[in-house]
Amino acid sequence: MQYFRDVKAEVAKVNWPTKAEVTGATVLVIVLSLAVSLYVFACDQGLQAVIGLFLRVR
Secondary structure (H helix, E strand, C coil): CHHHHHHHHHHHHCCCCCHHHHHHHHHHHHHHHHHHHHHHHHHHHHHHHHHHHHHHCC
16 A cells, blocks of 8 residues: 555656647647658658669660
8 A cells, every 4th residue: 555655646746747738749749740751751752753763764
């Protein structure tokens, strides 16, 4: 039982984020994920075009 009292005491000490902080972090993660996915897509398309040029030249 002491363990659960200690856990409760430690959880009470935690500085939980506010709703605004969680929302801001979530928006940031979504925006950065979209930016990285667009970058990877652009690199993929560019490399595909370059490799396509080399494979067509014979």
